[in-house]
Amino acid sequence: MVETTNRSEAPILRFGPVERGLHWVNAVLFFVLMLTGAILYVGPLSALVGRRELIRNLHVYAGIVLPLPVLLAVIGRHGARLRRDFAALNRFAPGEARWFRARTRGSVRLGKFNPGQKLNAVFIAAAGIVMLATGSIMKWFSLFPIDWRTGATFVHDWFALGIWLAVIGHVVFAYKDPVALGGMVRGSVSAAWARRERPRWYEAEIDAGATGAVPHDSGESDAPR
Amino acid sequence: MDESAEVTAPGTAVGRRLFLGLLGLGALGVVFGAKVQDVLERTVGPYIAKDGTGISALLPIGRFRIYTVTGELPHKAKTDYTLSVRGLVDTPYELSYAELLALPATELDKDFQCVTGWRVLDVQWKGVLLSDLLDRAGVQPEATALQFTSFDGVYTESLTLDQARRSDVIVAYKLEGDDISDAHGGPVRLYVAPMYGYKSIKWLDGIELTKQVRPGYWEELGYDVDAWIGKSNGRDDEPV
Numbered sequence: 376m377v378e379t380t381n382r383s384e385a386p387i388l389r390f391g392p393v394e395r396g397l398h399w400v401n402a403v404l405f406f407v408l409m410l411t412g413a414i415l416y417v418g419p420l421s422a423l424v425g426r427r428e429l430i431r432n433l434h435v436y437a438g439i440v441l442p443l444p445v446l447l448a449v450i451g452r453h454g455a456r457l458r459r460d461f462a463a464l465n466r467f468a469p470g471e472a473r474w475f476r477a478r479t480r481g482s483v484r485l486g487k488f489n490p491g492q493k494l495n496a497v498f499i500a501a502a503g504i505v506m507l508a509t510g511s512i513m514k515w516f517s518l519f520p521i522d523w524r525t526g527a528t529f530v531h532d533w534f535a536l537g538i539w540l541a542v543i544g545h546v547v548f549a550y551k552d553p554v555a556l557g558g559m560v561r562g563s564v565s566a567a568w569a570r571r572e573r574p575r576w577y578e579a580e581i582d583a584g585a586t587g588a589v590p591h592d593s594g595e596s597d598a599p600r
Numbered sequence: 601m602d603e604s605a606e607v608t609a610p611g612t613a614v615g616r617r618l619f620l621g622l623l624g625l626g627a628l629g630v631v632f633g634a635k636v637q638d639v640l641e642r643t644v645g646p647y648i649a650k651d652g653t654g655i656s657a658l659l660p661i662g663r664f665r666i667y668t669v670t671g672e673l674p675h676k677a678k679t680d681y682t683l684s685v686r687g688l689v690d691t692p693y694e695l696s697y698a699e700l701l702a703l704p705a706t707e708l709d710k711d712f713q714c715v716t717g718w719r720v721l722d723v724q725w726k727g728v729l730l731s732d733l734l735d736r737a738g739v740q741p742e743a744t745a746l747q748f749t750s751f752d753g754v755y756t757e758s759l760t761l762d763q764a765r766r767s768d769v770i771v772a773y774k775l776e777g778d779d780i781s782d783a784h785g786g787p788v789r790l791y792v793a794p795m796y797g798y799k800s801i802k803w804l805d806g807i808e809l810t811k812q813v814r815p816g817y818w819e820e821l822g823y824d825v826d827a828w829i830g831k832s833n834g835r836d837d838e839p840v
Contacts (some may be wrong), residue, residue, distance in 0.1 A: 382673060384840060395709060415665065416660075416665065416781055418663070418664065418665070418666040419666075419782075420666065421665065421667070422666050422673040422782065422783045423666065423673070425668040425669075425670055425671045425672050425673060426668070426669075426670070426671050427667050427668055427669060427821035428669065428821075430716075461601065464615055465613050465614070465615035465771065466611040466613055466614070466615065467611050467614040467615075468611040469611060471611070493614070493617070496615075497614075497615040497618045497619050497622075498618070498622065499765060500619060501618070501622035501623055501626075503620065504626075505622065505623060505625075505626035506625065508630075508773055509629075509630060510625065511642065512630065512717070513716045513717055516715060516716050516717065516833065516834065517833050518834060519832025519834070520792070521717070521829070522631075522634040522635075522828050523630055523631065523634075523717075524715075524717030525634035525637060525717045525718065526629055526630040526631055526632065526633030526634045526717075526721055527630050527717055528633075528634070528660075528716065528717035528718045529629055529633030529634065529637045529660065529717075530626050530629035530630055530633055532660030533660055534626065535631070535660075536659075536660065555697070563620045596647050
């Protein structure tokens with residue numbers, strides 16, 4: 376692909392340290408939850424690994440911890456960028472639904488996130504809460520009627536399946552777009568990528584930054600992860 | 601920043617609607633999921649059982665969860681298997697797998713319900729009435745309870761003598777028409793139909809008559825000793 380780097384523009388900050396930190400902490404927690412969940416759920420894996428108490432405890436504690444990083448990251452001054460991202464993930468611009476059709480995709484000028492990313496983020500957020508609630512019913516089952524326990528297991532299982540599909544899709548798309556992935560690893564993306572893939576976001580960033588904008592995460596610490 | 605472009609951009613809060621919709625779906629699923637699950641199991645279940653690839657068996661429809669309490673899946677060949685009946689009995693004895701199968705068999709077609717919620721409907725069990733095994737040994741008057749041991753070396757369970765005498769409590773060696781696999785607690789396990797799954801000890805190799813109830817593995821972890829489905833472990837509901 377030919378990147379039009381006629382002007383040597385500085386990279387654009389896409390995700391700050393708080394956002395990236397949250398993303399990768401969540402990634403680790405999801406990895407643990409999905410792996411231990413699979414061991415608890417898939418018979419041959421359960422049989423292979425055994426030690427159900429230990430695996431269950433790992434799963435339960437990773438689940439209980441899950442809301443903490445996002446709560447810590449979203450509050451206060453340091454959460455400003457994240458809150459803006461949440462707002463952007465929530466809203467579909469007029470006509471943006473056309474993005475879902477390959478035929479009309481090209482006509483949509485995207486903001487910071489594409490509609491697929493928005494749906495994925497919303498699904499993962501809701502699923503996280505649903506898993507926490509149903510997992511709690513399964514963990515503290517004696518407080519709930521038996522039909523609710525069965526219902527909670529039912530919901531937990533089907534949402535788990537959805538999460539597996541969503542996360543696999545998420546990883547595949549990230550793998551196929553190294554620049555986007557780089558944005559979540561190092562924080563910034565090339566201006567050419569931003570202009571091509573996320574034109575509305577690119578323009579807003581350039582307007583806001585006026586002079587070349589955030590060369591590389593300006594004052595904030597930017598340790599490679 | 602991009603405040604103007606994103607936050608106040610015209611557009612619809614699709615995310616919020618989807619988010620709330622999913623939460624609502626989850627809540628509905630908790631309340632009505634047991635019924636939906638039963639319907640799915642009766643309608644789709646038979647097709648899953650026929651799927652040779654085993655991939656559809658990953659779907660959450662009518663599945664056993666495999667619990668092991670030790671590091672590896674316990675295994676004992678049928679030829680090495682013995683079940684011992686001992687303790688407060690007149691004549692302690694041991695049975696080989698073949699000897700157990702030679703005894704009069706009982707078949708039960710009943711659900712398997714885990715205390716944490718998952719259940720499998722209409723499971724076919726076949727085995728020997730526990731009550732018959734006790735009669736063979738001659739239970740002494742001071743015995744009031746049974747302790748079961750598993751050849752995994754860790755898992756134990758208990759029943760009172762009255763519970764053990766019920767006609768829906770068997771020492772099982774067939775599950776859904778097949779020999780019971782290692783994963784399901786084979787070659788021989790207990791099946792206590794009216795109680796939560798943890799009472800149905802897997803990899804059963806010993807039955808000891810005792811003076812009083814000795815709480816088993818899961819009971820030491822806080823589960824009720826009398827594990828009647830719907831009437832223990834916190835709730836007093838209609839039995840399923």
